[in-house]
Amino acid sequence: MQNDTWMTQPSSPLLLPGTEPQPWLQLVGHAESFQVGENGRLLKRHCEGEERCFRRLMEDRLSAFVPSFHGVVQHEGQDYTMMDNLLTRFHAPAIMDCKMGTRTYQEEELRLARERPKLRQDMYEKMVAVDPGAPTAQEGAQRGVLKTRYMQWRESLSSTTTQGFRIEGVRKANGECRTNFKRTKSREQVGEALRDFVDHDPRTVRGYLSRLKQLRHTLEASQFFRTHEVVGSSLLFLHDAAGRSGVWMIDFGKTSPLPPPLTLDHRTPWVEGNREDGYLWGLDNLIAILTDSLPPARTPGPPEP
Numbered sequence: 001m002q003n004d005t006w007m008t009q010p011s012s013p014l015l016l017p018g019t020e021p022q023p024w025l026q027l028v029g030h031a032e033s034f035q036v037g038e039n040g041r042l043l044k045r046h047c048e049g050e051e052r053c054f055r056r057l058m059e060d061r062l063s064a065f066v067p068s069f070h071g072v073v074q075h076e077g078q079d080y081t082m083m084d085n086l087l088t089r090f091h092a093p094a095i096m097d098c099k100m101g102t103r104t105y106q107e108e109e110l111r112l113a114r115e116r117p118k119l120r121q122d123m124y125e126k127m128v129a130v131d132p133g134a135p136t137a138q139e140g141a142q143r144g145v146l147k148t149r150y151m152q153w154r155e156s157l158s159s160t161t162t163q164g165f166r167i168e169g170v171r172k173a174n175g176e177c178r179t180n181f182k183r184t185k186s187r188e189q190v191g192e193a194l195r196d197f198v199d200h201d202p203r204t205v206r207g208y209l210s211r212l213k214q215l216r217h218t219l220e221a222s223q224f225f226r227t228h229e230v231v232g233s234s235l236l237f238l239h240d241a242a243g244r245s246g247v248w249m250i251d252f253g254k255t256s257p258l259p260p261p262l263t264l265d266h267r268t269p270w271v272e273g274n275r276e277d278g279y280l281w282g283l284d285n286l287i288a289i290l291t292d293s294l295p296p297a298r299t300p301g302p303p304e305p
């Protein structure tokens with residue numbers, strides 16, 4: 001289950017005797033999924049689809065934008081995907097998780113929901129906690145909602161539908177953590193949250209913009225990206241007081257290969273069956289909103305007399 005408190009506590013460290021603890025903070029996501037490994041690595045509960053994506057990504061031009069993958073390991077009878085802990089590149093970094101795309105569930109989940117509808121009481125309760133008026137009369141009587149219905153409601157409440165991405169969680173440079181972005185929807189609200197994350201520092205924004213534009217360029221040329229539906233994946237933003245910053249793609253648990261010869265452009269609006277995910281459209285909007293948050297460029301004044 002997703003943790004929706006202010007901050008997830010560090011997972012229990014999995015350390016060799018004598019090794020230094022690695023910095024670790026999980027902003028959002030499934031609380032039981034991660035273990036901190038040694039040598040700057042992280043263990044995430046194994047999922048076959050995600051492992052397949054990591055293996056293919058390591059061979060793709062996108063590899064520079066993905067934490068390095070180090071195979072699958074066993075710990076206490078459980079398989080884990082081993083990857084780089086991106087936090088170890090920074091000192092006390094500010095962190096932001098943005099979930100990309102206009103759709104946060106797979107087409108397959110929609111099909112399953114129709115064939116074998118399963119009511120989720122936990123999702124009904126999460127919905128009521130945010131907006132008691134959100135469930136329909138029938139959902140209220142059942143005290144349950146379908147997962148796809150919950151996901152669609154979350155998409156339209158936040159900026160997922162209107163901007164093609166949403167902020168999931170933020171840890172600011174001063175240590176303050178926030179995950180209450182469920183209603184951060186309009187361009188203005190998103191812009192304000194982004195400016196707050198970077199402490200209104202244009203240099204940090206320029207660093208992120210440069211990296212995001214390189215990422216867009218690489219995505220547009222990536223064979224992996226063209227041939228995969230990328231759903232529920234996030235961009236992890238990190239910057240620190242030393243002026244370092246970076247953005248990486250994480251979470252490929254719901255990224256799936258397309259049946260050949262189908263490919264996606266990731267900008268065409270989704271209609272059921274076309275598998276489009278709106279990822280690049282969201283990235284375009286994210287870049288545009290960040291660009292708008294920069295102070296206007298100074299125009300040269302009249303020449304001195």
Ligand SMILES: O=P(O)(O)O[C@H]1[C@H](O)[C@@H](OP(=O)(O)O)[C@H](OP(=O)(O)O)[C@@H](OP(=O)(O)O)[C@H]1O
Binds near residue numbers: 028030126154251253
């Ligand atoms: O953010 P809230 O509103 O809490 O909803 C969560 C997120 O959408 C999770 O996505 P992510 O993993 O990208 O954070 C999703 O996990 P899935 O990845 O399994 O779809 C959870 O589904 P359940 O795990 O079924 O509860 C869902 O309850």
Ligand SMILES: Nc1ncnc2c1ncn2[C@@H]1O[C@H](COP(=O)(O)OP(=O)(O)O)[C@@H](O)[C@H]1O
Binds near residue numbers: 029234250
């Ligand atoms: N490689 C990584 N390095 C550092 N932090 C990470 C890394 N991968 C994930 N995280 C942290 O864990 C959180 C959840 O990761 P994610 O892969 O989305 O998990 P889930 O599939 O449970 O949603 C991210 O928001 C981020 O804070």
